[in-house]
Amino acid sequence: MELCFHLTVGPVGLTDGPVGAAMTPMALQRSSGPIPVQFASAVFPRRVCNDAPNSSESKVPVNPENESLLENLSLMGVDVKMARQRQPGVLRKVFTNEQGVAEFLQGKGASLKVIASIISRYPRAITRSIDHLEQRWTLWRSIFKTDDEIVSILARSPESFFRTSDNENLVKNIHFLISLGLNNKDLHRLLTTAPRTFSNSLELNMQMVDLLEDICAELGGQNPKQFVKSVISRNLYILIRSTKRVKTNISILRGSLKLKDSELLALIEGHGADILDLSNEYLKKNLTNLQQKLASLGCKNTDMKKLIINYPMILYIGSDTLNSKLDCLLKGGITVQQILEKPKVLDYSTQNITERLEELHRLNYDFQKNGINILDSSRKRFSAKLEKLVRFAASEL
Structure with a gap:
């Protein structure tokens, strides 16, 4: 069942007007009430400020780690060592909101283990206010059917939800993606598979779309908007890749395969869209290996060209793995022509x-x-x- 995307969502409203006006300023809130029973042992008095030291006292190090925060996180099951490696500055903050974040996520169905894992891998999550989290959750729920779906993404990719506090940018990205012809099903797939797309700046996403439209026009395409929609639908990671990578991969394909513009356009818009996702060196290495391997089996460049057009995913297979598969088939009595x-x-x-x-x-x-x-x-x-x-x-x- 496809969801219907509504352009008005809760208090933040997906409107054409400025979203910031509908949002209260982000302010960290230290809960004065008790932490839920599961976290009761994790409550420690938080030092908000220190009396000015006497001139005779030794100088205190600037921004030491917040000891009570460390104890709280440890008792919550957070891997403090990992958190320190990921975002050490968070552990030196005086004001944090680990209690509020934990209560919020528990209320959405997250287990204590998942909450601890989220904070371990993305400590900055505990700097977000409840107002911000509520607003962001409302926006995500306009795309997902249940809270459980969002919790599963946070468990896998916490930075996708907590990376930015700019809810207005999220609204703009949703509007922009809808303007490209993507529907709720497409947005759902993007958020599930490549959630960083939505925390990109709008400008960054627009740069990639502009590049894809330019590529379409350069190759003689008549419908740049449809081309962009097709590429994004087939390659959900495209908007979190660099424009340099995509441009270089286009050049590599054109130079190596000697494709006509119409052939290259059809390849990229079709099942070959994923090729744009590969690193430039990996693509070059696999193309070179494939060419050499096929040549050693008596194939021509036209055979390689036809193979890639019909089965572009062959460029995703590592050189050693591909050679092993081909050798296995040939040894088993399969001819190279049958493989082609x-x-x-x-x-x-x-x-x-x-x-x-x-x-x-x-x-x-x-x-x-x-x-x-x-x-x-x-x-x-x-x-x-x-x-x-x-x-x-x-x-x-």
Whole structure:
């Protein structure tokens, strides 16, 4: 069931006007009430300020770590050592809101273990006010169906929610992505898979979209907006990559494959969108290896070009792994031409391919006569086909 995105969300409202006006200034609040029972042992008096030292006293180090905060975090199950490595400045703050953040997340269904993990990996979370958290949660809930979905993302990627205190930027990003033709289902996938997209500055996201539109126009595309939507829908990480990486990958593909503009456009807009996500060096290395390997098997550059157009994910497979899979198939009696025609067989691990070949060889399966479609099937379907072959072989005896 697809969610319907409403342009008015709670107190912060997804309106065209300034959001800041609808938000109260962020102010850290030290709870005066008791921490919930689970955290009761973690309550320590917090030193808010110190009396000025006498001139005769030794000089106190500037901004020492807040000892009561460290004790509180330890009793909450937070990995203080990890927190210190991630964001050491947080542990020197006098005012923090670990109690309020914990209570807030518990109220949304997060377990104590998840809360401790979130703070361990992203300590800055305890500097956020309850007002800010409520506003941000409301915005996320305009996209997700349940609080549990948000909690699961925070457990995996706490920085996606706590990284910025700029809720107005989040609203702007949501508006911007909707303006590209993305719907609630698309936004849900983006937040689930690449949540940092929404904590990027609006300007950064706009730079990537501008680049994609320029690429579309340069390659002769007639609908830049649709091109951008297609690329983002197929490559959910594209907006958190650098424009330099994307531009360089386009140049590498064009130079290595000698593609026509229309071919390159179709590749990027289609199943090849993920190629833009690869690091430049990884892409170059895999292209070079593929070219050399195919050449050693008697293939031409046109074969490589056709292979990548039909199965662009081959460029995601590391050089050693790809060579191992190809060698395994060739040793098992599969021809290179059969691999070129059915490249999806390379989706499976070398071990999986080896086991299937061994089972089929025991039944004297003829790949030249029957083809290799049987190798490109789920475990369940392969087992069912194998069972039929066994029954057929038995009936021939």
